[in-house]
Amino acid sequence: MAKSSKANTKKSAAKSKAAKSLKQQPFNILMVGQGGRLQFEALLLVASLRQTNPDFKGRVIVAEPQMNHRWDSDPRMANSDVIAMLEVLGAEVIPFENQVFGCGYPYGNKIEALQVMPEGEPFLFLDTDTLITGDLSKVPFDFDRPTASMKRENTWPQQELYGPGYNQIWGSLYDKFGLDFESSLDTSYPDEYWRRYLYFNAGFFYFRCPKEFGDRFLEYARLIRDEPPEELVCQEMKPWLDQVALPLTIHSFGGGRVPEVSDMLDNEVTCHYRVLSLLYARENDEAVRILEEVVAPNKIKKVLKQYEPIRRIVLQRKGHKVREMFDRNNLPRREQAIRNQIKRAKLWLR
Template identity: 60%
Template sequence: MAQQSFNVMIIGQAGRLQYEALLFAASLRHSCPNFSGRLFVAVPQPGPLWQKDPSIHNAGVLEAFARLGVEILPFENKIFGQSYPYGNKIEALQAMPEGEPFVFFDSDTLITGDLEAVPFDFNRPSASLRREGTWPKPTLYGPGYTDIWRSLYDRFGLDLDPTLDLEQPDEFWKRYLYFNAGFFYGTCPRAFGKRFAVYAQSILKDPPIELVGQSLDPWLDQVALPLVIHSFGGGRDALPAGYLDGETSCHYRLFPLLYARESDAVIDLLETVAAPNWIKKVLKTYEPIKRLVYQNRGARVRALFDQDHLPRREQAIRNKIKSEGLWLR
């Protein structure tokens, strides 16, 4: 069967994200030149929930977007804004074309392969499993993982038990459905976004008693996301491994971390798509890209590590880069 056509959405706004979004768009066009869907860069608009105008006014960035066939998708923040910018991915979904399958990616991602070859089943949504056990953090005297997660599933009339990975030990974080929100997908962005917003606001404004002592900033989107995915019939096994966060996409998160730990192929792709003069003149106005990509400081970061034997904890990687004065973001 031919892959169903779908749209892609990322977030772009003034500052770092506009440059990340530009690299994402360039990597998509390079790696998937015949992509048949629409590429949207969703841009929050100024309003009472922002202290400063978050929209994109950089003429060079906008011209490069146009050259790459990007569609700018303005949206209004009615819920989050400055107080929780991660909420942009939730609110922007309401501005997407209704009823058309979608894939959302965080802007700090590169498309490294043919996105249309990914075997998405949009009727069974899923999200990124490239994550750590960041939430919840059960306290010494409880409640534990099961009670915390069950309170959330119960809140929305969902059944926790089918989501459990019974190959993982009880009270171990991987037993419970938990995603990184770096990508997710579904059949209709508006339906997905509406439910995502309802769940997130309910958790934030009226958390179950079991969540006392648990931080929701910045984890709110990742707390609500598995509930949304399960409610639409999706789960952890809906997408075969090896495509996203693998051969087809790379969620690098920060440029120093990209150079420290990603593959040679990802580095080559980044430097290839950043090389043409028309995009270089825009990207080099952003200091971390200028220094790491164009002034070769990324190679110095890479030389600090054996990519086959990286430190187990990300903090150790960060500390090493900072100690050499190469932490740029």
């Protein structure tokens, strides 16, 4: 065998070994459990994990915000049936205290909840309105190279007449935190086009250490809220603050766009459905099948049917009426158009 062939074989073997080790690296899962719909969504998420990944070995942690001066009403999970079933399914409900955010910005829970995770152990954060639909062990996570969901629209920043453009707005944020702006850009897209700039949906993200990531994510979000660059003066930060701070945090740790992970999580292994009516409107048949299998066991159904959207949309099969309204091969380009059509049919429940 020629030396070049031997070298190529060794390289291929090394790559294969590295990929295999990445796939097998253990990690924990984090979500936020809170009173209202989030507690039922958390149970549905955990139940789907156990259905599709029965051999998952990591810890499954449901972080529960506690009542303190940051809240004007108790944010804890009030449903004892939900808590009991989460524990039956092997999830751990762990309390945490909001020190920076609270009712003024509840999306900040996903930032402050990172404090409950074991330091130095890789984690995957998932929004509760997520269904696990595939094998997590097939996702080629590299926990040293973080990324987040690319299933997003151009929601931020909003362009103002005569105001600063994307370059000025995003550039001011990278400058604020001493980050290299140019290396974050996707230059396959033209200047001032939103996809050129690093922007994620915060429905999932991951890293090698929750403390490292959480400390920086919290610092960036707090400083953007309290001391924003002047280029942000006309920008609305609610509910976008976490999605503004997230790409900066990811970039600061050497992460960015990782399509081999985000494409798989966004399209094959998880389903970030947002609202159950939207799941029936636009997701594939496999996602619907898994959802309906997950809620079928009596012990789980008895708890989940207390939540009206699951009772009506899934158990009473109203979701199939929604499904008949749309062609999944020719959906409206904007989510708002889908929402409006569902609302006109009085099948929008949340």
